[in-house]
Amino acid sequence: KLLTDRMKLPFIRYNVNALIKMPNIAIFGGTFDPIHWGHLLIAETALDQFHLDRIIWVPTFRPPHKAPPLVSFEHRLAMVSLAIAGHPAFHVSAVDSQQQGTSYAIATFKALQTLEPNACWYWIIGNDAFQSLPHWRASQTLAAQCIWLVAPRLMQRAGEGERAAGEERAAGNDQPLEVAIPLDVFTSSQSGSKLNSSRLMPYLHLNGHRLEMPSVAVSSSLIRQQCRDKRSIRYLVPESVRCYITEKLLYQMS
Numbered sequence: 001k002l003l004t005d006r007m008k009l010p011f012i013r014y015n016v017n018a019l020i021k022m023p024n025i026a027i028f029g030g031t032f033d034p035i036h037w038g039h040l041l042i043a044e045t046a047l048d049q050f051h052l053d054r055i056i057w058v059p060t061f062r063p064p065h066k067a068p069p070l071v072s073f074e075h076r077l078a079m080v081s082l083a084i085a086g087h088p089a090f091h092v093s094a095v096d097s098q099q100q101g102t103s104y105a106i107a108t109f110k111a112l113q114t115l116e117p118n119a120c121w122y123w124i125i126g127n128d129a130f131q132s133l134p135h136w137r138a139s140q141t142l143a144a145q146c147i148w149l150v151a152p153r154l155m156q157r158a159g160e161g162e163r164a165a166g167e168e169r170a171a172g173n174d175q176p177l178e179v180a181i182p183l184d185v186f187t188s189s190q191s192g193s194k195l196n197s198s199r200l201m202p203y204l205h206l207n208g209h210r211l212e213m214p215s216v217a218v219s220s221s222l223i224r225q226q227c228r229d230k231r232s233i234r235y236l237v238p239e240s241v242r243c244y245i246t247e248k249l250l251y252q253m254s
């Protein structure tokens, strides 16, 4: 009996560990207007390199820092679902549609965190978007609560109504993956009978973790441009997404 109990021990320990193990979950937010192979390569690289358990794809309802998406939330959600179908670790969340307004990353994060309070959280992001993190709402809180996985990005913007043609993406491979997030700190000091308050502006230096992958010069803007120009988007997006775009006549208007 003693022997069989001993043999059971590692098995029990393994299960207890599995029970208390914090799942590694990454959020991958984006407009996905539409989703393309660049997005999929980024997510797969993050999963592999950081041994993530799950990636939650979160289409933004209305992005705060860029022009409104060209197609509806439902279309973008459908295209993400088609693109990730069958991947065991990829999941999609419609959490941003609950707000029906501007989608702030902090609200997305809080909503998902409530569902998985014991997870270790990661955020997947392209280097161009990462550089704008200091301007996000509650960036201090977000920065502190997530591990930032940053994809290299070096490319030219496709010329498009909302952007200048040929405008370069802000950040590529060679840029350091560090951002300085302003921290608001108020200090007060007593001199004589007077209480002085002053505002200090220290910074939180946040380091992103580089995703080891080749830069992929594909963007949603490029796909939209190709559609408008009646040019092929085959091999720029998954085949299921290409068929969806064709069938629903998306991105055809110039």
Ligand code: ATP
Pocket (backbone or CB within 6 Å): 029, 030, 031, 032, 033, 038, 039, 042, 124, 125, 126, 127, 128, 129, 130, 151, 152, 153, 215, 216, 217, 218, 219, 220, 221, 222
């Ligand atoms: P758009 O061209 O409309 O700006 P996009 O291609 O940047 O779209 P988004 O859905 O806005 O696509 O991107 C979601 C996230 O993926 C962002 O963090 C963005 O920086 C990143 N990303 C998208 N495409 C790439 C790429 N080719 N290389 C690296 N990061 C990318």
